[in-house]
Structure formats: structure tokens, C-alpha cells
Amino acid sequence: MNQRRQITGFSNPTVKFLRSLRDKKHRRREGKFLAEGLRLLTDARDSGRLPEMLIMAEKRDDHPLLAALEADVLANGGDVIETSDDILAKITGKDNPQAVAGVFAEFDTRLETLDRSEAKIWLVAQALRDPGNLGTMLRTGDALGAGGLILIDDCADPFSVEAVRASMGAIFTQQIAQARWEDFMPWLRGGSGQLVAASLRDAQNYRVAPYAAPCFVMVGNESRGLPQEYEDACDLRVTMPMKGRADSLNAAVAAAVLGYEVLASLDS
Amino acid sequence: MNQRRQITGFSNPTVKFLRSLRDKKHRRREGKFLAEGLRLLTDARDSGRLPEMLIMAEKRDDHPLLAALEADVLANGGDVIETSDDILAKITGKDNPQAVAGVFAEFDTRLETLDRSEAKIWLVAQALRDPGNLGTMLRTGDALGAGGLILIDDCADPFSVEAVRASMGAIFTQQIAQARWEDFMPWLRGGSGQLVAASLRDAQNYRVAPYAAPCFVMVGNESRGLPQEYEDACDLRVTMPMKGRADSLNAAVAAAVLGYEVLASLDS
Numbered sequence: 380m381n382q383r384r385q386i387t388g389f390s391n392p393t394v395k396f397l398r399s400l401r402d403k404k405h406r407r408r409e410g411k412f413l414a415e416g417l418r419l420l421t422d423a424r425d426s427g428r429l430p431e432m433l434i435m436a437e438k439r440d441d442h443p444l445l446a447a448l449e450a451d452v453l454a455n456g457g458d459v460i461e462t463s464d465d466i467l468a469k470i471t472g473k474d475n476p477q478a479v480a481g482v483f484a485e486f487d488t489r490l491e492t493l494d495r496s497e498a499k500i501w502l503v504a505q506a507l508r509d510p511g512n513l514g515t516m517l518r519t520g521d522a523l524g525a526g527g528l529i530l531i532d533d534c535a536d537p538f539s540v541e542a543v544r545a546s547m548g549a550i551f552t553q554q555i556a557q558a559r560w561e562d563f564m565p566w567l568r569g570g571s572g573q574l575v576a577a578s579l580r581d582a583q584n585y586r587v588a589p590y591a592a593p594c595f596v597m598v599g600n601e602s603r604g605l606p607q608e609y610e611d612a613c614d615l616r617v618t619m620p621m622k623g624r625a626d627s628l629n630a631a632v633a634a635a636v637l638g639y640e641v642l643a644s645l646d647s
Numbered sequence: 648m649n650q651r652r653q654i655t656g657f658s659n660p661t662v663k664f665l666r667s668l669r670d671k672k673h674r675r676r677e678g679k680f681l682a683e684g685l686r687l688l689t690d691a692r693d694s695g696r697l698p699e700m701l702i703m704a705e706k707r708d709d710h711p712l713l714a715a716l717e718a719d720v721l722a723n724g725g726d727v728i729e730t731s732d733d734i735l736a737k738i739t740g741k742d743n744p745q746a747v748a749g750v751f752a753e754f755d756t757r758l759e760t761l762d763r764s765e766a767k768i769w770l771v772a773q774a775l776r777d778p779g780n781l782g783t784m785l786r787t788g789d790a791l792g793a794g795g796l797i798l799i800d801d802c803a804d805p806f807s808v809e810a811v812r813a814s815m816g817a818i819f820t821q822q823i824a825q826a827r828w829e830d831f832m833p834w835l836r837g838g839s840g841q842l843v844a845a846s847l848r849d850a851q852n853y854r855v856a857p858y859a860a861p862c863f864v865m866v867g868n869e870s871r872g873l874p875q876e877y878e879d880a881c882d883l884r885v886t887m888p889m890k891g892r893a894d895s896l897n898a899a900v901a902a903a904v905l906g907y908e909v910l911a912s913l914d915s
Binding site: 422425426511515518519520521522523524545547548549552553586619620621622623624625627628629631632635636639640642643646 | 690693694779783786787788789790791792813815816817820821854887888889890891892893895896897899900903904907910911914
């Protein structure tokens, strides 16, 4: 049964539930995550994802997209909640929250759910710790027409508020899988796929390397890069010019520079 | 006269001064900024920049680079301060602070200090609000062999702790200028220089555009992009493929993808 109601108290159990979704442990237990902003929620709707719960500021400007979203959520059996700016700020953890947020069911992120034939490029991140970098990689993957992002080993949570925000909606358009390295490699080798690492060791110039689809573009942890044995297992190790003092790029930047090179190579 | 001393109290005026450097207003007034971590401080030293004050954890591992840094700071007439992990955490605003931090004099960031003949690529950011993006652009500029980063209009502060951290040392190797658009354009047109914008309007494919050195690669604000009139004033507007739902890349990512294309074009 669909519901539309108002919440006025900070101690309301729904407010407590919503706030708890900022914490990974609670997200995991509930299997839900939070996304903010009309644009993000509209992207989700356009991608066939409706929030189970829609939370709106009482004092908000009318907007046809918001009205459409509300109607769809109610028609789909979801909840619509109106509340104060203060409570919305407490829920999202932002001083100036957007006027709307939604609660979504987390997606199935098993490797087996991916269909590698759906795209020519896939991004892979190993032990990526920064949720902003993770979200940025999702956003870049969307722009590249990649199939999705595969998270190897202990990465930041793709369903964290920060990652969802940085993805700019790509959380709803990119497929996401989470796997250990020892499960990823047998899956990868169980079909076609070229694994390419951005590397400093024994590497080819990234501009002239022989990329092949489906191409899996992998970057490593922000501080330590990829473990040597992971690099050794790649089909191709490529390097970008490093003309200054630094020996590496930001992980999300490296994935983008390499990903756009792969795209140009495969499209030509 | 050089000094080496211990600080044990949270209410010590030096602790208050150091904490105040996390705030832009105080940084501006003092003309100082804070950088953390042995690697960053060693990069600074290698680039000829020594901190005026070095702050070290009492309980730290001996390290030859730290000893060398300390000796140089003292020889240069600077202060060396030992303090507790708790106070260091309070100064840097991090729960697990690095064992060392330094106070540097802010650099002169007037446009007139730049020598455009020093590099083939310069990065330009307009109204960039995220200090992490700003630091990432500095880091990318270092890797590209760019001359520096020019900040147009109201950007995040390059001397904020977040920007310095994300720059991974490039704050000390890249030149930085801050200018209003109406001052930047006369400066740019007062010499040779091609202004290139990542754009969605009336734009060429970024892979085949005729880049020329010195090439000024410009990206706009994270939400609004570049104002139309700024794009119109560019010598070249280029576009990257956007194959998904999104119509833009993260600003630092766009600068990197475009910057690496310019580098490859100018080097070929």
C-alpha cells in the first residue's frame, strides 16, 4: 500500500533509519542506500530505478520532474515523506541539502551478473579507498560507454553517499561488481577479455598499445598502486608520460586518460 | 635565530596559530599554509622550498629524510617543534595525522609572475570550487610537464590543506596564478598562446584538433561549466565523446584527458 506522510521530529524512527544509511554497516544490513537531488533521482527513474522511499523538503519549489517522480513512486507502492530542511540536513549530512532524496535497494554486485559482451570497455579498480574516486570512475565509465566498474579486493563502498554523489547518476547506469582477485581472474579467463594495467614497470607507450575488446582497464590503490603479481597477470601493461616529479596520476584520472585512449583505439 | 622546542599544551599560541591555518581567512592574513607528510615536505625541499616551521610528532620513527629536512630547516633559520600525536591531529584536522607537517610562506600568485615560454602546456580552471579537483589538476599538470595552473574567477584556495594534499607535492613544482577573467584575457593576448576549452557547443573532435604551443587548456566550474562568453573567446573548442547519459566529465578528469591529448599532439 502506498503512503504519503509528514515527519516533524528528529527522533522519528524513519529519520533514524535514514540517518543510519550514511553508515556502511547499516547499509549492508538493510540492503539500501541513499541518493540525493532531483537530477540524480530523475537519472535513476530514466534508468528504470525508482526509490522505495522519497523524502522531500516541505518548503520546496514545484517542479514537473519532482511531481512525476512522486507519482511514479506512489504508483510503484513506495513511500513519500515530507519533512523540514533541518531534518533533511541531518539525514544527508549536508548543511544545504538538496530538496529531495531517495532510498534505493542496493543492486546485486556479484560478478556473475555482468555480461561482458554488452560493452567494449570495462573499468576495474583494485583496493580503491576514496569514495570520490570511485564515483568519478563510474561517471567516467558512463561517458566512455563502458559496461561498468569491477571493484577488486577491499574498495570503498560504491553505495556510500560520497560515491553516489560523485558518480553524478552513473551509479544507476553503470553495472557494478565486487570481487576478490582470486575470484575475478577465473571469471575473466572464463571468456574473452584483455586485462590492461596502467603501470610503471615493463610497460608499453599507452598511445600505441594493441587494445582489444572487451578491454578491462585496471587501476590500483591510491597509495600503493597495483600489486606486482596483479600487474604480471595482465595481458598488457601501459604507461602514460610522467614529465614531472610525480610518478603517478590520481587513480580516477589514470583510468580516464587510459580509458579514452582505449575508446579511440577501439573505435578507429 | 633558529629554534628547536617542544609544545605540550593545546592552548599554546603556536598551536592556535597552526590550527588557524586550516581557515582561508587566516591563511590569507598570515600569508602561510600547511603541508603534511614526509613525502610532500621532501618534494618541497627538492624543489627548493623549505618550511619556515617544521612540526614533528614526539613519537616518530627515525628517518634519514626527516633528519635532513630538520637540519635544513634549522640551518635556514626556521623553527622545529616537537609535539604529541593528539596536538598534531588537532593541527591537521586528521584523526591519523602524518608524523610531520610544515608551515610554508604562500607564493606570489600574480599572473605577471608566469613565464609562458617555460612550458608548452598550461592548465586553466574557471570557478573551480572543489579543492580536491584543484589539487588533482596540479598533480596532473606536473605529470604533463605543464608550466602551472591559472585559476580564473572565484576558485577554491590552492593553499587549503585539501588542495595541497591532493596535489601530491605538485603545489611545490607547478606555478600557480589567480586572476579575474578580465585581467587574464589581456595578459593572454599580450603574448603567444592558444586558449582551448572543453566544450559541448560548436566543438571539434578533441582527437584531431590543431593544438599549438603554448596551449592553455581550460575547464569550467563543476556544476555550470564555462560561461558562454568565455567559450566564445577561446581559439579552439573541443569535445570528448560522451556515450552515456551524462553530458560532462569531472572537471579534473576532463582537464587530464584533454591535457594528455594536447601533449601527444605537440610531441608528435
